[in-house]
Amino acid sequence: MHVEVNRLSVAYRGRERPAVEGVSLGLRAGDIGVLIGPSGCGKTTLLRAIAGLEPASEGEIRISGEVVTGGGTHVAPEKRRIGMVFQDYALFPHLDVARNVAFGLDAWPRGKRAQRVAEVLELVGLAGSEKAMPHELSGGQQQRVALARALAPQPQLLLLDEPFSNLDVDLRERLAHEIRGILKAAQATALFVTHDQLEAFAIGDEIGVMHEGRLHQWDDAYTLYHRPATRFVADFIGHGVFANATLKRVGNQVMVHTALGPLADSAECPLPSAFSYGQCEVLLRADDIVHDDDAPVKAEILRKAFRGSEFLYTLRLATGEVLLAHVPSHHDHKVGEWIGIRAQVDHVVTFQREAGAAAAPIASFAA
Numbered sequence: 216m217h218v219e220v221n222r223l224s225v226a227y228r229g230r231e232r233p234a235v236e237g238v239s240l241g242l243r244a245g246d247i248g249v250l251i252g253p254s255g256c257g258k259t260t261l262l263r264a265i266a267g268l269e270p271a272s273e274g275e276i277r278i279s280g281e282v283v284t285g286g287g288t289h290v291a292p293e294k295r296r297i298g299m300v301f302q303d304y305a306l307f308p309h310l311d312v313a314r315n316v317a318f319g320l321d322a323w324p325r326g327k328r329a330q331r332v333a334e335v336l337e338l339v340g341l342a343g344s345e346k347a348m349p350h351e352l353s354g355g356q357q358q359r360v361a362l363a364r365a366l367a368p369q370p371q372l373l374l375l376d377e378p379f380s381n382l383d384v385d386l387r388e389r390l391a392h393e394i395r396g397i398l399k400a401a402q403a404t405a406l407f408v409t410h411d412q413l414e415a416f417a418i419g420d421e422i423g424v425m426h427e428g429r430l431h432q433w434d435d436a437y438t439l440y441h442r443p444a445t446r447f448v449a450d451f452i453g454h455g456v457f458a459n460a461t462l463k464r465v466g467n468q469v470m471v472h473t474a475l476g477p478l479a480d481s482a483e484c485p486l487p488s489a490f491s492y493g494q495c496e497v498l499l500r501a502d503d504i505v506h507d508d509d510a511p512v513k514a515e516i517l518r519k520a521f522r523g524s525e526f527l528y529t530l531r532l533a534t535g536e537v538l539l540a541h542v543p544s545h546h547d548h549k550v551g552e553w554i555g556i557r558a559q560v561d562h563v564v565t566f567q568r569e570a571g572a573a574a575a576p577i578a579s580f581a582a
């Protein structure tokens with residue numbers, strides 16, 4: 216692993232709980248990791264600790280195999296060869312683009328410096344803009360200059376903290392894809408902080424979900440969505456509900472009984488003995504619930520939200536259980552109508568039944 220964080224904790228003086236607690240993750244060279252989570256969960260603190268701007272109270276950080284934090288070592292931030300991009304572009308307003316980008320290249324020979332500036336400006340799509348002043352550029356262009364400046368000295372790691380949060384939504388989405396392309400072209404290893412899930416999915420090879428200082432899961436987007444390791448991750452990513460279910464062993468198979476009938480693919484299901492009387496909850500995503508006029512199970516539409524190509528329906532079964540369903544928007548039913556639904560679940564993800572158990576990771580599926 217190019218970046219290794221092992222059981223890292225960071226505590227601010229005077230705070231009861233550490234801001235980062237026992238976090239471990241690994242980032243391969245050339246990969247983009249993204250940290251997401253609600254405000255105050257510790258994303259920025261983790262990034263700052265990796266940059267060397269916060270000391271660790273426990274644990275270790277290695278970059279390219281070298282311990283930079285931990286075991287009595289604390290390599291100074293400027294010695295870590297880390298580039299940083301923050302939400303406020305932090306360009307020097309009185310310096311032109313070329314000088315801004317060349318800021319970290321003092322030690323480079325003059326000729327090479329200009330060449331490198333031209334190279335990274337081309338990489339970020341701003342070739343030839345050396346002489347422009349920051350105020351002549353749009354917010355998105357300024358942020359690309361900031362990225363060029365961070366990439367110029369060929370850092371061994373790039374840290375980006377909510378770099379798009381000052382930009383409008385349309386631009387953010389386009390830039391997210393562009394930045395991924397730029398980072399990949401530069402073969403940069405990067406760790407990115409955002410609280411926007413779509414941005415995280417657009418950019419990250421690996422995504423970490425944090426809550427109250429802890430890293431609940433570090434995985435690719437598909438796995439986070441379909442195999443959330445904790446209730447918090449299941450709740451935080453995507454739309455869905457936890458529905459009551461009972462696991463029963465039938466021959467060599469485990470059947471998952473729900474108010475929607477038995478779930479088909481239960482290959483990854485734990486044994487009933489993992490739960491008291493096999494009683495648990497299963498995660499039903501809005502896209503696991505399929506509208507089907509011929510289905511024997513009917514549900515009443517409580518609410519509907521138009522999302523362009525689809526509706527997000529909130530449904531209630533006769534048993535009282537509430538579900539969410541994505542339904543193509545040409546199926547425009549009225550609130551109060553009863554429609555046929557069935558479950559089409561690829562992965563059965565189970566959780567203990569106790570309500571409100573948001574924190575403890577549950578090894579709920581056989582990986």
Ligand SMILES: Nc1ncnc2c1ncn2[C@@H]1O[C@H](COP(=O)(O)OP(=O)(O)OP(=O)(O)O)[C@@H](O)[C@H]1O
Nearest residue numbers: 227228230234253254255256257258259260261410
């Ligand atoms: N310098 C500091 N001194 C004391 N406490 C701090 C300091 N910086 C952050 N904290 C606290 O540490 C916790 C984690 O903060 P952090 O900024 O890392 O979270 P975050 O996930 O980046 O939040 P946001 O998304 O709002 O930026 C919060 O409870 C915050 O109040």
